[in-house]
Amino acid sequence: MLLDPSCKYISHPPVQLVDRQWPDQTISKAPIWLSTDLRDGNQALFEPMNLNRKHKLFQTLVQVGFKEIEVGFPAGSQIDFNFCRQLIEQNLIPEDVAPMVMTQLRHDLIDRTLESMSGARRVIVHLYNAVAPVWREIVFGLSVEQVEQLVRDNVRYLKRRVVDFPETEWVLQYSPETFCMAELEVSLRMCHAAMDEWLEDDTQTMIINLPTTVEVSTANVFADQIEWMHHHLQRRQQVILSVHPHNDRGTGVACGEQALLAGADRVEGCLFGNGERSGNLDLVTIALNMYTQGISPGLDFSDILGLALTVEECTAIALHPRHPYAGDLVFTAFSGSHQDAIAKGFKRQQVGAPWRIPYLPIDPKDLGRTYDGVVRVNSQSGKGGIAFLLEQDYGIQMPRRMQVEFSSIVQKQADSAETELSSQQLWELFTRTYLQPEQASGVYGYQRHSLFETSSGQEIVLDLKSTQGKHRQVKGRGNGPIAATLDALAQHATVLSYEERNLGQGNDAEAVTLIELSTGGLSGSYFGVGIHTNSTTASIFAVLSALARVSSFQYK
Numbered sequence: 001m002l003l004d005p006s007c008k009y010i011s012h013p014p015v016q017l018v019d020r021q022w023p024d025q026t027i028s029k030a031p032i033w034l035s036t037d038l039r040d041g042n043q044a045l046f047e048p049m050n051l052n053r054k055h056k057l058f059q060t061l062v063q064v065g066f067k068e069i070e071v072g073f074p075a076g077s078q079i080d081f082n083f084c085r086q087l088i089e090q091n092l093i094p095e096d097v098a099p100m101v102m103t104q105l106r107h108d109l110i111d112r113t114l115e116s117m118s119g120a121r122r123v124i125v126h127l128y129n130a131v132a133p134v135w136r137e138i139v140f141g142l143s144v145e146q147v148e149q150l151v152r153d154n155v156r157y158l159k160r161r162v163v164d165f166p167e168t169e170w171v172l173q174y175s176p177e178t179f180c181m182a183e184l185e186v187s188l189r190m191c192h193a194a195m196d197e198w199l200e201d202d203t204q205t206m207i208i209n210l211p212t213t214v215e216v217s218t219a220n221v222f223a224d225q226i227e228w229m230h231h232h233l234q235r236r237q238q239v240i241l242s243v244h245p246h247n248d249r250g251t252g253v254a255c256g257e258q259a260l261l262a263g264a265d266r267v268e269g270c271l272f273g274n275g276e277r278s279g280n281l282d283l284v285t286i287a288l289n290m291y292t293q294g295i296s297p298g299l300d301f302s303d304i305l306g307l308a309l310t311v312e313e314c315t316a317i318a319l320h321p322r323h324p325y326a327g328d329l330v331f332t333a334f335s336g337s338h339q340d341a342i343a344k345g346f347k348r349q350q351v352g353a354p355w356r357i358p359y360l361p362i363d364p365k366d367l368g369r370t371y372d373g374v375v376r377v378n379s380q381s382g383k384g385g386i387a388f389l390l391e392q393d394y395g396i397q398m399p400r401r402m403q404v405e406f407s408s409i410v411q412k413q414a415d416s417a418e419t420e421l422s423s424q425q426l427w428e429l430f431t432r433t434y435l436q437p438e439q440a441s442g443v444y445g446y447q448r449h450s451l452f453e454t455s456s457g458q459e460i461v462l463d464l465k466s467t468q469g470k471h472r473q474v475k476g477r478g479n480g481p482i483a484a485t486l487d488a489l490a491q492h493a494t495v496l497s498y499e500e501r502n503l504g505q506g507n508d509a510e511a512v513t514l515i516e517l518s519t520g521g522l523s524g525s526y527f528g529v530g531i532h533t534n535s536t537t538a539s540i541f542a543v544l545s546a547l548a549r550v551s552s553f554q555y556k
């Protein structure tokens with residue numbers, strides 16, 4: 001890279017706009033959407049879509065709710081031409097959907113374009129030509145006057161030719177391509193030329209579509225350009241002001257949003273931002289951004305993963321795992337403090353109340369996604385996330401100090417494994433740690449017990465079996481089963497906390513006992529867990545579990 005890039009790259013000049021209004025505006029309703037997946041998206045693929053893929057994507061776009069769909073460049077390819085014919089001849093275009101077809105300013109191409117759409121109810125014909133200085137000079141070798149003449153001549157030609165197709169309502173869309181790089185006066189002049197030639201009376205409307213063909217400035221500059229056009233376009237009420245942002249600087253969606261603040265009525269783009277180079281504006285992201293502000297976008301993304309699969313299949317381009325709203329990882333928190341906040345959010349969130357879950361800008365369920373994977377555990381995770389997964393997937397609710405204890409065990413495992421731990425792996429670790437502690441510690445495990453009421457409390461006879469198959473029997477007394485079991489097994493142990501909960505419901509319900517014991521000295525406290533259909537047995541298991549985890553534990 002150059003130490004001084006200014007000797008090679010010239011910064012794009014800002015717009016001298018006095019009293020700009022758009023920064024104080026808010027988006028309060030959805031614009032008219034146009035999907036150009038089948039044209040701009042299609043012209044950017046290694047392998048343009050065949051007829052089957054075009055049909056599949058067209059039907060999907062209709063299902064999502066698009067009312068304007070650019071179906072191709074029929075004068076440029078036989079596939080696009082055939083696709084247009086099939087849409088019409090097989091009556092595949094719903095009545096409330098307008099197809100759009102694009103063509104250059106050439107009479108032969110305009111003829112072919114009209115032919116491709118012959119018989120349709122309503123069609124938007126999209127004429128474009130580049131207007132910025134570099135294109136005028138390098139690509140066309142034309143002066144501004146000559147470019148204007150090209151526009152006038154071709155719009156006039158189109159107007160003359162559509163008369164031959166009276167069964168169709170023809171709408172003109174004119175795009176001054178490279179608008180963002182052109183002098184505003186030149187773009188305006190080309191738009192006025194197209195409008196002069198096309199609009200017959202004060203009631204007819206047409207679309208003026210302003211693209212960032214290649215993004216060259218920050219989104220606020222584009223917004224200024226749109227606001228300038230919004231105020232300078234004559235017969236503004238007869239113009240549907242549209243924008244067509246690309247994403248070369250990664251700000252396609254920002255340009256679209258700010259253009260709406262600046263007066264645009266319509267937005268063009270592609271699903272998931274497919275399109276030339278870094279793509280077109282991502283229609284899914286911009287629409288869902290609105291949705292998260294409480295504004296219905298008029299597009300339905302209730303099965304966003306199904307939609308992503310269809311788009312991946314049709315374009316043969318994989319979606320990035322961090323793609324907004326649709327990527328595999330976008331509703332996943334690995335880091336401990338995020339997981340903790342999400343878990344707390346879920347606990348507080350009430351059905352029907354405004355969505356207030358930290359780190360989740362939208363409810364994944366609104367997009368047909370699940371809460372599976374919202375929390376995933378690796379070495380960056382903490383107690384909150386681990387507890388969340390064990391509760392969500394296995395119904396175990398750990399008290400706070402136990403969360404701390406178990407998360408340090410998980411942390412060691414995640415550090416040594418150097419990978420993510422699945423919820424099932426967490427459960428296996430939990431089982432090894434608390435439910436089969438004798439396997440790890442080698443102490444005796446439970447075989448059976450008998451409990452007797454006596455005048456001074458309860459007496460227990462506990463049969464134990466070592467991992468090598470050796471049996472032993474111990475007896476103890478106390479004012480309840482826990483005290484009696486402790487008396488039978490330990491010299492000193494104090495119960496610091498005890499919780500009993502139900503796992504499952506009805507006949508299959510089991511009791512879960514969580515106990516925290518201290519055997520004194522420096523060994524601190526240890527949690528133990530017992531799960532059994534009988535709550536007394538679960539308590540005895542929990543005591544055995546906790547004691548087996550005390551490294552200094554000796555039977556009396």
Ligand SMILES: CC(=O)SCCNC(=O)CCNC(=O)[C@H](O)C(C)(C)COP(=O)(O)OP(=O)(O)OC[C@H]1O[C@@H](n2cnc3c(N)ncnc32)[C@H](O)[C@@H]1OP(=O)(O)O
Binds near residue numbers: 075076077105139177
């Ligand atoms: C903004 C955009 O996305 S632009 C991309 C639009 N889509 C496509 O290009 C895909 C479909 N295009 C095609 O199939 C072909 O390019 C065709 C059929 C339109 C034209 O094909 P060809 O005649 O072989 O020309 P070619 O592809 O080389 O295009 C360049 C020519 O088009 C001219 N041209 C470019 N844009 C326009 C325009 N809007 N109006 C008129 N002429 C134009 C160029 O000046 C150049 O002319 P020249 O050959 O006299 O120098």
Ligand SMILES: CC(C)C(=O)C(=O)O
Binds near residue numbers: 040128129178213
């Ligand atoms: C709207 C048209 C001309 C376009 O695709 C572009 O400029 O990117």
